[in-house]
Amino acid sequence: MNLNLTRRRFIKGVIASGAAATTTGVWVAANGAARPAGAVERMIRININGQVRTVDVAPQETLASTLRYKLGLTGTKLGCNRGECGACTVLVDDVSTYACSVLTHSVKNGRIETVEGLESADGTLHPVQQAFIEELAPQCGYCTPGQIMAAVGLLRENPNPTREEARQGLSGNICRCGSYDSYLDGVMRAAQIG
Amino acid sequence: MAYMHIGKDFVPPDVNGKVTGRIKYAEDYTREGMVYARLLTSPIPHARVVNIDASEALAMDGVFGLLTADDVYPDGEPQSTGLKVLTNEPTLVGEPILALAAIDEKTAETAISKISVTFERLPFVLDPLDSLAEGGPDAYNGGNTYVFRQGFASEKWSADQVASFRAGNEPTAEPQQTFAYGDLDAALAESAFVYESTFTTAGYPHQSMEPRSAMAYWENGKLYLHGTSQSLSALADGMASIVGVPQEDFVFINEATGGGFGQRARANSIPSMAIPAKMSQKINRPVMMRITRDEETAIGGARQGFQGWIKCGFKADGTMAAADLYIISDNGGKGGGGDAYSAADCISILYQTEAVRFRGTSIGSNTGHRGAQRGPGQNQIAAIIAPILDKAAEELGIDRLKIRQINTPQNGDIGGASRTPFTSAYMPEALKMGAEQFNLEERMARSRKRNGSKVTGIGIGQGYHNAGRSGMDGIVRLTADGRLKVHNGVGNLGTYSYASTSRAAAEVLQMPWERVDIVTGRTDRHLPITSPQDGSNSIFTNTRTNYGAAMDLLGKMKEIAAMELGGDAADYDFGDERVFKAAAPSEGMTFAEIAQKGIALGGKFTGEAELPEELNDFTKISVSRLAGDALMGIYHDAPHNNNPPGFTVTFTEIEMDVETGKYDIVEMVTIGDCGTVVHPQGLKNQLVGGAVWGIGLTGYERHLYDPQNGLPASTGYWQSKIPTMMDTPAKIKTGWVDLPDPENPVGARGIGEPAMGAVAAALASAISDSLEGHLFNAAPVTADMIINHVAGVTSEAVPLAQNNFRG
Structure with a gap:
């Protein structure tokens, strides 16, 4: 998890758009229904899961909000909406990123991947998804898409991690059910499946 | 016994949706x-x-x-x-x-x-003892406590009584609640070692990953509520009443739930879902109410904290002769619970204590809403009692495993305040299995050994929770195509119990799993009432109901075959989705043919007549709406009397850095005794998940409030410090005894809650061991407390402080 990078991007983006996301108004900032004067171009084309999508994005809108509420990609979950839990983890140019803590405009030129994009057109699951099923890694499942995207990002960078490296790689993703052991089993199996 | 489904792993039908993101939680709907x-x-x-x-x-x-x-x-x-x-x-x-x-x-x-x-x-108050003191603020309008069926009351001690308690002495005031058995004075007099101390355990929030968002709309006079729940039909039953809509006109939709841990089990623990329902009714539009993490932390529930006093007596042979407890439990700003009573009950059961006295009083504080959280009471006390057991072993010169074996519950024992017999108990087997897998003897040789700033600590812990309600219902249907439909009202909390308990019905009929459909997810699919999915109840309770319903179905199938082919139902056997004459297997009917005949016959065969008289009202509505279109098995589970326990044992080794107060968990082995294993992967998940929760209880989690303004400082995951992957071992080894319970048709008992208690206890035991047997008498034991202890600094600014830093 490149947390510092995404937080820095987020803050810079907020400053640029003249908006501020407060704790209490976090949904407001995220949904960005308002149209601040002097805002950047709202209609953008963004590459998500290999498809270029055209979407109306407010200047202060987070990527999580765009994905969930504009594009209907509800696989990306919001647990805290403030960079604590990792449930919203997606890949931006192969780097696992908290989608709640990055502005959509700041990654509009990037290649974004969500959990919905992992499955092949013929229904074949990604090795991480398949391994997570075989190990029954999810419990409640709410953190699972984030865990999967973090695991996919890790395995692209390090296809054969040690268990300790996998632990480090997924350490930015909280699981309140405590299924960490099973998630690590899943990552190690996924590395074997390749 | 050789089973077709029980004890075998399978892929629960919702897992694909969880790994692809397709499964929908309440906020995913529009x-x-x-x-x-x-x-x-x-x-x-x-x-x-x-x-x-x-x-x-x-x-x-x-x-x-x-x-x-x-x-x-x-x-x-x-x-x-x-x-x-x-x-x-x-x-x-x-x-x-x-x-x-x-x-x-x-x-x-x-x-x-x-x-x-x-x-x-x-006026507000954050620490129950501040409210108990004469002249202290009351958390509620009308007092600082709530007496069941009587209302609010004000409970006050003299300032001297509170000060004496904070100073470490036995409370002297009259308690609200008591239980006792045995001759406590005689037991203490017989004791060769007596340990007495005050103790604290912290309250802390549930922090389920999914905030309790909900969406509601009304259509043709019916309320449709997309919500979150541990217990699908049990929660729906109560939620209709909170909203004020007849059960017949209420549809609760809940395909998946992002965690619950006790505070999404019943409607009264999550009444906020009524807000979009009432708002939608008022403004005649669908209403989505998203809940933020701050809001979830405030109203999402929290464990009760304890401010307690304990006195334990051990005989020279290691027998725990006496346990005397006085606990002030923190009811928070709303709610409360029976944690303190359960804590004393747990000691009585886990250590078969000869004489027990419990005294307890529940006091409110203007802090987060309190309610049952995974192993409420049993798990807090597990972390306190384990180091005391170690101290007794050391003082009496008894091996630390041996003292637990001496006191362990086993088959034929009774326990708890009600002195109820167990349905079965295999704790001795669990202790033996765990010690062997952990290689206890070899590891114990490293106990307290120092290498630089690192000291090895070895811990042993035990957990318990009673886990088996009855009085619920089951519905199964055989459709005209010969498929088995198991209607299951257990919520989809992440335990996969909705699926694993359904396999009891498939087992009865020897149905291939691919020919079975689990009907669940929304109440207009017509579900039976089930136990709330709390208290580790689902496995014991709902395998009984599903098994019973399938047996009713099987009886009807044989009856139809006899009507068609002659003879008595007792003359018929079944297999390979056919019912046939036992004496002439070639003469029979397929399940599909029997279902078709049953539908044609109607009446009792299709749920239109001769229903069990005791059937719950919720189930009656479902049966009435299903009646007529399939051959139906219906069952009401009669009450049972004995206590089906869930037991766990954990062994752990830690490496404590006495310069930082941080420790690594080098090894952890945790063993479950939950009867016959129904679903090995599901059981493993409960054990490792419970382990993470146990680590959180003993090591990290707590409520923190600003004492000046009463504002919460822990409003999210990080501040309340739920364990991350880096706080927990890279591998947790698990195992199970796997011996059947006689009061469950497939031999199963629950496990979810004690899975946490044993780990909390083992970690507390190991921390103590790494510090020369020092007892903190507190949970959590945080790094600052450890450093202060090593430095010889008194770590408690205010003794027995609650909802605040201790040092």
Whole structure:
């Protein structure tokens, strides 16, 4: 998890758009229904899961909000909406990123991947998804898409991690059910499946 | 016994949706014309709403309506503890005062900022002992405690009594609640070692990953509520009543739930879901109410903290002769629970204590809402008692495993306040198995050995929870195509119990799993009432109901075969989806043919007549709507008397850095005794998940409040410090005894809650061991406490402090 990078991007983006996301108004900032004067171009084309999508994005809108509420990609979950839990983890140019803590405009030129994009057109699951099923890694499942995207990002960078490296790689993703052991089993199996 | 399904892994039908993101939680739904509700919550810990002026907000474009406590409770708010839907009498920061619905959340937030709420500030209190002291503030309007069926009351001790307790002495005031058995004085007199101390355990929030968002709409007089729940039909049963809609006109939709841990089990623990329902009714539009992490932390529930005193006596042979407990439990701003009683009950059961006395009093504080959290009471006390057992072993010169074996519950034992026999108990086998897998003897040789700043600590822990309700119902159907439909009202919490308990029905009929459909996810699929999925109940309770319903179905199938082919039902056997004459297997009918015949016959065969008299009302509605279209098996599970326990044992080795107070968990082995294993992967998940929770209880989690203003400092995951992957071992080894319980048709008992207790206990035991047997008498034991101890600094600024830093 490149947390510092995404937080820095987020803050810079907020400053640029003249908006501020407060704790209490976090949904407001995220949904960005308002149209601040002097805002950047709202209609953008963004590459998500290999498809270029055209979407109306407010200047202060987070990527999580765009994905969930504009594009209907509800696989990306919001647990805290403030960079604590990792449930919203997606890949931006192969780097696992908290989608709640990055502005959509700041990654509009990037290649974004969500959990919905992992499955092949013929229904074949990604090795991480398949391994997570075989190990029954999810419990409640709410953190699972984030865990999967973090695991996919890790395995692209390090296809054969040690268990300790996998632990480090997924350490930015909280699981309140405590299924960490099973998630690590899943990552190690996924590395074997390749 | 060789089973077709029981004890075998399978892929629960919802897992694919979880790994692809396709499964929907409440907030993932949308509806044409949906508007958004936002909450105005109390900014102060204790107040009374004097006036609400929303005129400016309601005049705004895009605002559709306001909902206040006056709308929800036109006859006045119920004068009881427990969360209200909305309130004019907030007793904690973050309690919902009103909701406003608007075209979008921006507009709703802006409108809420224009609402003027006049509060009358009332005195607040964060520490129950401060409230107990004569002249101390009361958390509630009308007192500082709630007496069941009597109402609010004010419980006060003299300042000297509180000071004496804080100083480490046995409380002298009359308790609210007691139980006792055995001759305590005689047992203490017989004891060769007596340990006495005050202790504290912290309260802390549940922090389920999914905030309790909900969406509701009304259609043709029916309420449709997309919500979150541990217990699908059991929660729906109560939620209809909270909203004020007949059960027949209420549809609860809950395909998946992002964690619960006790505070989504019943409607009264999550009444906020009624807000979008009532708002939608008022403004005639679908309403989505998203809940933030701050809001979830405030109203999402929290464990009760303890301020206690304990005295334990051990005979020279290691037998725990006496346990005497006095516990003040923190009821928080709303709610409460029976944690303290359960804690004493747990000691009685886990250590077969010869004489026990429990005294307890529950006191409110203006902190987060309290309610049952995974192993309520049993798991807090597990972390306190384990180091005491180690101390007794050391003083009496007994091996640390041996002292646990001496006191362990086993088959034929009784236990607890009610002195109830166990249905079965295999704790001795679990201790033996765990010690072997952990290689205890070899590891014990490293106990307290120092290498630089690192000291090895070895810990042993045990966990318990009673896990087996009855009185619930089962419905199964055989459709004309010969498929088995198991209607299951257990919520999809992540335990996969909704699926694993369904396999009991498939087992009865020897149905291939691919020919079985689990009917669940929304109540208009017509589900039976089930036990709330709390208290580790699902496996024991709902395998009984599903097994019973399948047996009823099988009886009817044989009866139909006999009607068609001659002879008596008793003459028939079954297999390979056929019912046939035992004496002439070629003469028979397929399951599909029998179902078709049953549908043609109707009456009792299809749920139209001769229903079990005791069937619950919720189930009766479901049966009436299903009647006629399939051959139906229906069952009401009669009450059982004995206690089906869930037991766990954990062994752990830690490496404590005495310079930083941080430790690594080098090895952890945790073993379950939960009867016959129904679903090995599901059991493993409960054991490792419980382990993470146990590590959190003993090592990290706590409520923190600003003492000046009563504002919560722990409003999210990080501040309340739930364990991450880096706080837990890279591998947790698991195992199970796997011996059948005689009071369950497939031999199963529950496990979810004790899975946590044994780990909490083992970690506390290991921390103590790494520090030369020092007893903190507290949970959590945080790094600062450890450093202070090593440095010889008294770590408690205020002894027995609750909801605050200890040092």
